[in-house]
Amino acid sequence: MNPEVFNVIQIEGLGDETEEYRNLTGNIVNGACEIIERHSISYDFGRLENRIASLKIVRRDGVGHEWSPDENTLYVSKCNQDGRLYSDEEMIIFATHELMHFVSEPDGHDEFGDKYFGFNEFFTEYLSFLVVSKIGGINLESYYKHNSKGYFGDGRDFDFMKKLTDRISIGQLLDVYLGRKIDEVESVVGADALEAMNSYYDYNYRLYEAMGVPLKRFNEIMANPLFAPQRQIVDSYINTINSSI
Numbered sequence: 001m002n003p004e005v006f007n008v009i010q011i012e013g014l015g016d017e018t019e020e021y022r023n024l025t026g027n028i029v030n031g032a033c034e035i036i037e038r039h040s041i042s043y044d045f046g047r048l049e050n051r052i053a054s055l056k057i058v059r060r061d062g063v064g065h066e067w068s069p070d071e072n073t074l075y076v077s078k079c080n081q082d083g084r085l086y087s088d089e090e091m092i093i094f095a096t097h098e099l100m101h102f103v104s105e106p107d108g109h110d111e112f113g114d115k116y117f118g119f120n121e122f123f124t125e126y127l128s129f130l131v132v133s134k135i136g137g138i139n140l141e142s143y144y145k146h147n148s149k150g151y152f153g154d155g156r157d158f159d160f161m162k163k164l165t166d167r168i169s170i171g172q173l174l175d176v177y178l179g180r181k182i183d184e185v186e187s188v189v190g191a192d193a194l195e196a197m198n199s200y201y202d203y204n205y206r207l208y209e210a211m212g213v214p215l216k217r218f219n220e221i222m223a224n225p226l227f228a229p230q231r232q233i234v235d236s237y238i239n240t241i242n243s244s245i
C-alpha cells in the first residue's frame, strides 16, 4: 500500500489529533492487509487503495462508531451515550472494527452482509481483535481480552468465534468474508450456526438498542434477575451456535 494514500484522507472534527488518527488509520488498514497477504487471500489491494484516497473520517460524539458505505465515511465518537470519554484503547478497537467493514465492503450492494449480518458482525469483530493484537502488541491484546471482549462486550461472541477459528482456518474464513462468498459461506461455517448468529445478533441488539445505554451498563442490566426470561432466549441462541460450530 502506497503510504501517501493515507495523506489524502479527509478528517473532520478531530483538531490536533488529526494526524494521530491518520496514522492510526494507516496502521489499522496495513495491519489488516498484512493478515490478508499472509493467508494468501485473493483480494483487490488496488481497489482498496483507491477507496482509501476518498475515505473520510468524521467525529460525531455520543452515538456509536459507524462505517457508512454510501458516504465512504468512518464516523468516530470520542464519548459514549453518557458523555464518558472513551479510552485510547477503546478508540483504537472501535476504529478497527469499523475499518474492517471498510476493508470488506464489496462493489455495489452488500448481499452477504444483509443475509449473514450476525456472522458479518462477529467475524468483523474477531478480525478486529487479530488486527489490534498485531498493531498494539501484547498490551492491546490483553486490554481487548479484559475489557472489550467481543461485539457485545461480554466475551460470549468472542468465545464462539475463537471456537470457530479452531475448527476452520482463519484463511478460509477470511476468504468467504472478504470475497463476500454468499454461495460458499454455508458450507464453510454451517447454515445452522449462521442462522443462530443472526437470531442472537438480532435479539440482543434490539434489547441493547431499546435500553439506549452503554454496552457495559447493558450487560449489567441483563444480569439482573428481572431479565432472566430474555437471558434464557439469548442463552438458547448461544447454545445453538456453540453446538453447531
Ligand SMILES: [Zn+2]
Pocket (backbone or CB within 6 Å): 097, 098, 101, 121, 124
Ligand atoms: Zn460492525
